[in-house]
Amino acid sequence: MPSDTLEAVSEIRELSYAEAVREALGQAMEADERVFLFGEDVGVYGGAFGVSGDLVHRFGKERVIDTPISELGIAGAAVGAAITGMRPVLEIQFSDFVTLAMEQLVNQAAKIRFMFGGKASVPMVVRLPGGSGTGAAAQHSQSLEAWFAHVPGLKVLQPSTPHDAKGMLLAAIDDPNPVLIFEHKLLYKTKGHVPAEAYRVPIGQAAIRREGSDITIVGSSIMARKAEAAAERLATDGISAEVIDLRSIRPIDFTTIAESVRKTHRLLVVYEGVKTMGIGAEISAMIAESEVFDFLDAPIVRLGGADAPIPYNPVLEKAAVPQEDDIVAAATNLVRRGEA
Amino acid sequence: MSAHQKPNQRPELAALDDATVARALTRMHLIRKFEEAAEASYMRGLIHGTMHLSIGQEASAVGTTLPLEAHDYILSTHRGHGHCIARGAEPKLMFAEFFGKETGYCKGRGGSMHIADVEGGNLGANGIVGGGLPIAVGVGMSIKAQKNGRVCMVFFGDGASNEGAFHEALNMASIWKLPVVFVCENNKYGMSMDIGRAMAVPNVADRASAYGMPGHCLDGNDLAGVAAVAKQAIARARSGEGPSLIECKTYRWRGHSKSDRNLYRSKEEIEEWRNQDPIRRLEDELKAHDRFDAAALMKLEEDAQREIDAAVEFARTCPDPDPKDLTRDVYAL
Ligand SMILES: Cc1ncc(C[n+]2csc(CCOP(=O)(O)OP(=O)(O)O)c2C)c(N)n1
Numbered sequence: 001m002p003s004d005t006l007e008a009v010s011e012i013r014e015l016s017y018a019e020a021v022r023e024a025l026g027q028a029m030e031a032d033e034r035v036f037l038f039g040e041d042v043g044v045y046g047g048a049f050g051v052s053g054d055l056v057h058r059f060g061k062e063r064v065i066d067t068p069i070s071e072l073g074i075a076g077a078a079v080g081a082a083i084t085g086m087r088p089v090l091e092i093q094f095s096d097f098v099t100l101a102m103e104q105l106v107n108q109a110a111k112i113r114f115m116f117g118g119k120a121s122v123p124m125v126v127r128l129p130g131g132s133g134t135g136a137a138a139q140h141s142q143s144l145e146a147w148f149a150h151v152p153g154l155k156v157l158q159p160s161t162p163h164d165a166k167g168m169l170l171a172a173i174d175d176p177n178p179v180l181i182f183e184h185k186l187l188y189k190t191k192g193h194v195p196a197e198a199y200r201v202p203i204g205q206a207a208i209r210r211e212g213s214d215i216t217i218v219g220s221s222i223m224a225r226k227a228e229a230a231a232e233r234l235a236t237d238g239i240s241a242e243v244i245d246l247r248s249i250r251p252i253d254f255t256t257i258a259e260s261v262r263k264t265h266r267l268l269v270v271y272e273g274v275k276t277m278g279i280g281a282e283i284s285a286m287i288a289e290s291e292v293f294d295f296l297d298a299p300i301v302r303l304g305g306a307d308a309p310i311p312y313n314p315v316l317e318k319a320a321v322p323q324e325d326d327i328v329a330a331a332t333n334l335v336r337r338g339e340a
Numbered sequence: 341m342s343a344h345q346k347p348n349q350r351p352e353l354a355a356l357d358d359a360t361v362a363r364a365l366t367r368m369h370l371i372r373k374f375e376e377a378a379e380a381s382y383m384r385g386l387i388h389g390t391m392h393l394s395i396g397q398e399a400s401a402v403g404t405t406l407p408l409e410a411h412d413y414i415l416s417t418h419r420g421h422g423h424c425i426a427r428g429a430e431p432k433l434m435f436a437e438f439f440g441k442e443t444g445y446c447k448g449r450g451g452s453m454h455i456a457d458v459e460g461g462n463l464g465a466n467g468i469v470g471g472g473l474p475i476a477v478g479v480g481m482s483i484k485a486q487k488n489g490r491v492c493m494v495f496f497g498d499g500a501s502n503e504g505a506f507h508e509a510l511n512m513a514s515i516w517k518l519p520v521v522f523v524c525e526n527n528k529y530g531m532s533m534d535i536g537r538a539m540a541v542p543n544v545a546d547r548a549s550a551y552g553m554p555g556h557c558l559d560g561n562d563l564a565g566v567a568a569v570a571k572q573a574i575a576r577a578r579s580g581e582g583p584s585l586i587e588c589k590t591y592r593w594r595g596h597s598k599s600d601r602n603l604y605r606s607k608e609e610i611e612e613w614r615n616q617d618p619i620r621r622l623e624d625e626l627k628a629h630d631r632f633d634a635a636a637l638m639k640l641e642e643d644a645q646r647e648i649d650a651a652v653e654f655a656r657t658c659p660d661p662d663p664k665d666l667t668r669d670v671y672a673l
């Protein structure tokens with residue numbers, strides 16, 4: 001093959017989301033001896049969702065460590081290692097099990113630096129596969145990210161593309177603070193362009209996925225992807241939607257959202273976590289408290305998870321979280337409102 | 341008891357009369373066939389999600405629960421179909437749950453990992469490893485406060501015994517002498533984690549001494565042996581002497597769940613344990629002592645198969661839940 005063809009191939013190299021995360025982990029471990037990976041079944045099993053894959057064979061059992069089923073213990077161990085010079089990356093097998101690790105993440109990891117007057121830092125990363133859509137029912141399908149976004153001292157990310165999954169994980173490993181990354185399980189198999197080198201996607205910056213003028217749709221995690229698909233359909237219906245992928249919910253990029261709403265005058269916020277007291281409430285309030293409020297032509301609309309645990313039955317399960325059709329319908333109503 | 345039984349029967353088996361043995365065998369067959377049918381339904385796309393099969397572990401579920409009384413409680417795990425059937429749940433309502441139907445034990449809301457039969461004393465399978473252990477303490481407190489003479493048996497895996505919840509629960513049950521029987525089904529692995537890599541003592545039962553309760557380490561594939569020890573532990577709990585920890589050493593023949601590629605264990609190991617089939621072992625022993633002949637044993641198995649086939653048929657035709665009921669039962673009214 002001529003070399004220019006080879007280059008072209010590498011430029012459009014596609015990886016799945018899971019592969020992108022694995023590549024970031026491998027590159028971080030290669031570059032920095034302080035980085036190590038641990039969690040339940042991350043070794044020879046390769047991770048419950050196949051994310052760690054062959055890493056144990058590449059880096060050995062001392063750096064890719066299978067732990068007993070002890071979530072509180074392993075979260076605390078990450079804190080201890082982080083404050084004494086290591087860079088632990090912890091996998092919580094399903095994000096739901098982080099409930100068992102709350103103490104160490106919320107009382108310890110988030111607060112140690114502050115409580116110690118800035119004399120220590122807690123550079124740890126926690127990866128958490130979350131979300132519904134796999135028929136795993138109420139204790140294996142939750143979207144708990146907003147809980148953690150409520151805690152000063154933690155950073156909370158929700159990358160939605162393979163590109164961001166890699167770049168944000170590398171940025172999180174560099175970050176001197178505890179960073180939680182919620183990875184939607186349905187995204188693991190999705191593919192996208194991922195550069196081969198180790199690059200960083202800055203924490204705290206939303207991405208404009210599609211420019212538009214009639215309405216701003218802000219989505220987090222898989223909902224950003226659904227919003228993009230919905231925007232495509234809205235376009236055929238003559239509605240120009242601007243889609244913002246939140247990417248980071250703490251810190252949150254209010255500037256990008258505000259600028260967009262100033263232009264479109266309408267805002268729809270879509271997220272999978274329970275709607276009540278969720279991400280959308282914060283974004284709506286930020287708009288309502290700012291001068292952008294004056295630019296709104298219609299009330300803000302939120303689409304979020306139902307006020308119910310995730311049901312097992314597949315029809316109910318789908319009905320419990322926003323779907324593409326719901327986004328199209330909500331956006332259409334918002335834009336057509338007042339036209340009738 | 342059968343007239344022609346041979347005298348050299350071990351006491352654990354002799355203690356079980358023919359009707360009890362037949363009941364135990366039937367339940368073991370039902371569990372095995374339920375799970376085989378669940379697996380087949382999954383392959384045919386009738387079941388959504390994943391499932392955790394206990395094929396190979398039937399003697400533990402059936403043996404421990406055999407001496408329980410009708411009003412006693414159990415708490416189960418993610419690998420809970422066996423416990424549920426062992427307590428007399430109806431396979432057709434379990435299948436309906438599996439298929440997500442409104443007629444299922446949990447109206448299609450819970451699925452495999454959350455099957456509960458509250459009226460039958462099964463306070464639920466659990467998606468959280470170790471989740472049932474502290475709940476058992478509260479059930480024990482309730483039994484004690486209500487002076488109703490019941491017992492609570494709580495199941496968990498070897499892996500669960502590394503959760504803080506295990507240690508907190510055993511301690512509380514012991515200091516308050518609660519009527520709880522802790523049953524660890526040690527199938528050698530917590531997902532891919534070999535017990536030898538996950539804990540520093542060889543047996544989960546060794547941990548009982550730290551909480552001042554008896555710990556029994558058993559061949560979990562020996563129905564009669566398991567039942568004999570469970571009987572003692574249940575009697576101890578009921579009489580107010582406090583909890584016990586029973587460890588049934590057993591093995592799951594299938595992968596952890598549907599996504600397991602068995603990279604952490606050998607084919608030989610699986611084969612070795614398949615030769616310790618708890619159902620075949622009991623049948624062989626019964627035949628050797630002339631307690632049941634081959635035809636009688638075959639009939640028990642066939643009857644179980646028929647019940648499971650009918651259960652699948654029933655469940656398939658049941659109605660789905662209505663999406664407008666999405667938030668029903670989030671709160672009690
Ligand atoms: C708190 C929690 N951590 C992890 C899991 C994921 N998980 C489900 S079952 C399992 C293994 C449990 O092992 P064990 O207790 O030995 O039971 P077994 O599966 O062998 O029956 C794991 C890690 C979970 N469901 N809950």
Ligand SMILES: [Mg+2]
Nearest residue numbers: 497498529530
């Ligand atoms: Mg186990």
